[in-house]
Amino acid sequence: MKKINLVLILLIFSCSKNDTLVSQDNIQNIDQSPDGLNLIWSDEFDVDGTPSATKWVFETVPPNNGSWWNNEEQYYTDRRENSIVENGVLKIIAKKENYEQKSYTSARMTTQDLFDFKFGEVHIKAKLPAGQGTWPALWMLGKNHATVGWPQCGEIDIMEHGDGNPGLVSSSVHLANSDGNHYYLRGEQIIENESSDFHIYKLKWSSSKMEFFVDDKRHHVFNVNNTMPFDQPFFLIFNVAMGGDFTNGNIDPNFLSATMEVDYVRVYQ
Numbered sequence: 001m002k003k004i005n006l007v008l009i010l011l012i013f014s015c016s017k018n019d020t021l022v023s024q025d026n027i028q029n030i031d032q033s034p035d036g037l038n039l040i041w042s043d044e045f046d047v048d049g050t051p052s053a054t055k056w057v058f059e060t061v062p063p064n065n066g067s068w069w070n071n072e073e074q075y076y077t078d079r080r081e082n083s084i085v086e087n088g089v090l091k092i093i094a095k096k097e098n099y100e101q102k103s104y105t106s107a108r109m110t111t112q113d114l115f116d117f118k119f120g121e122v123h124i125k126a127k128l129p130a131g132q133g134t135w136p137a138l139w140m141l142g143k144n145h146a147t148v149g150w151p152q153c154g155e156i157d158i159m160e161h162g163d164g165n166p167g168l169v170s171s172s173v174h175l176a177n178s179d180g181n182h183y184y185l186r187g188e189q190i191i192e193n194e195s196s197d198f199h200i201y202k203l204k205w206s207s208s209k210m211e212f213f214v215d216d217k218r219h220h221v222f223n224v225n226n227t228m229p230f231d232q233p234f235f236l237i238f239n240v241a242m243g244g245d246f247t248n249g250n251i252d253p254n255f256l257s258a259t260m261e262v263d264y265v266r267v268y269q
Contacts, residue, residue, distance in 0.1 A: 083107035108239035116233035129258030133251030154229035171212035187220025
């Protein structure tokens, strides 16, 4: 999510954008456990109401004068109007409304201090919010974020959407270079029906590399070495921002509300 002091941008494509269009015919509707790995943590969002307090914490105190470091326009709340489990899915709802000197509300949920892990696979089945200006993200930060800060803690963006045409989803890895300055490496692909159908966003993370997929189609590979902050536990973050640097501050003036739905999140080792 954080996009400040960029000193290096490297776009990595497995093929051209026209070739990366994912057809509904290829989508894996039933997620399968990876061979040789065990499920160590999950949320199936099967209990209606408040998201599980044993698994999720809501971040509602806005840093950097409310900008969340990216000049974002939303205020994150823990209200059920912005996050609720209904009919087997988690819903993070961005709304246009005046609230705490902001023009939009939404929710940001994290597993910090409740669950973190090092290496394995993350599978997230999600349906993305529609509307120019929405910035949904499924991502991770290093457990030591509170002590060393960002980008020294490292960041793994499993999925982001909103900085291009509808259906352009990206994955990025953020870290500090030898001078302590931030850089990131990114890959992307175009998918169909990102807001009307569920897709499975997947991270495979080992001591040597990270691989990113949508519906088992890989679009990004990042090689890891021991000088990087990716040999430590990371925690999960789910949120929908509004506007901000990622969207170039462009929000549809007719936007009223949009929802990211998450059917499940599963972590395997």
